[in-house]
Amino acid sequence: MRLKTTIRIILFAFLLYGCSRSELNDSEQNITVNNKKQTGSSAHDLLSDDTFTSMVIEVVYVEGYAPTQTAINNFVNFIKARTYKPNGVSVQTRSIVSPDKLQYSIEDIRDIEDANRTAYNTASQIAVWAFFTDGESDQNTDTSSIIGTAYRNTSFVIFENTVHDFSNNNFEPPRDLLETTVIEHEFCHILGLTNFGSPMQSSHEDLDHEKHCNVDTCLMYWASEFGSGIGNMLGSNSIPQLDSQCLADLQANGGK
Template identity: 35%
Template sequence: MKIRYILSLLITILLILTSCDSGSVTDTDENEFSFDHEINPGQSATEFLTDDDFERLVIQVQYMQGYEPTQEGLQNLESFLSDRLNKSTVTIMEPEEIPASGESSYTANDIRDLEREHRTQFSSENEIAAYFIIVDGEYSESDVLGIAHFNTSMALFGPKFNEVSSGIGSPSKEDVETIVLRHEFGHILGLVNNGVDMQTNHQDTDNGRHCDNDQCLMFYAFRNADLFANIFGGNIPELDENCVADLQAVGGK
């Protein structure tokens, strides 16, 4: 009897240790959904590009007073994503106004804190969520129109859009929004060399995670307010063949 008891005790301990070492979820929570929205841009590229884990995409847009995005800009973003992502639906929620912060400039950490305070739409089973926030100040580090600050999150800097789209001969606000919204989402999709491997080397290493083709949507100047007007030729830039090949290599269209 004593030997049987000892054997039974040893088996019980072994089962407990095996369960702890595996790191797997327990039966009670194995079906719970979990997705990290606070990792680096580009790290969720395949989740956006393919329908392996998520068949649908929903995008939440929030803006500070005076900086509501145009419907044309959002519609153009939706068409761009529908063309490149394997999703049954791409839905952009009605833009929502949030209180103005009244700051002249914002750091990336400021933007992240604002998202944590205001964002309400997150990924759920079979639906991945992305997020845009449009703030009432400029970016603290450089003269940029937008940034991608998390794996599903982007920020636009409202005053810079007004600056670029004002004056005779300037591009329209709709065109500026279209380009910058698509450009920043390109970084979320892993471009350039930012989570998706390049099929051909086309990174402009002098300007970070950008394409070396000055006609490509992912060219660095399309996010810089001081260069935008000089490079914009009146046509909305598309992804070049190298960028498209990168997306298609991991399941995009």
């Protein structure tokens, strides 16, 4: 690695105006750097049309773990209802082969994104990466299973294998309902909820579960990303909505 760095420095010094390999790498980094920031830091850019007038969602799933089309349609409708993107919201969907792990850390998930993501922000379009994986979160315990995580400013993962474990069986919610709930919950984290980049207009963060809303029927209640808690929230077979306080936070940060 050190030799490579030395060569790069030499190239940079002597080929200032040439198209050296190192410059190509630099420009690749410039394209991706704006999509590798902290969760919540692009909330205003996602919500408003100040900079970005359209949004593309890159949906990538491990073969056999595609989200339902109903959940994707619900997600797009949710984005249109909450954000200003006058030039449209589009979805690109494709599969990848399994990375073949039973458990994934967030570092694993970041590496998979870096190796497979193709959609990055352009001058007027903001890009979001939504990854649906096999296996489960390495943070799961005997009593709690994580279904989704928002881990960068425009990236979230859904542990679709865990979705399968907690849907479509006796006394469990329908799969599309559970998927829609977790997808919208994770997306709202990158929209800055709760107290996660969209400043709170009233005090409603759950201090026992940071970055979540303390209203137990709200989409941003902590239980809606955990297998153990989501069944209770979906008892009425309808998608949890944002409460008025979360909506006010989004509206104050440029959203609808």
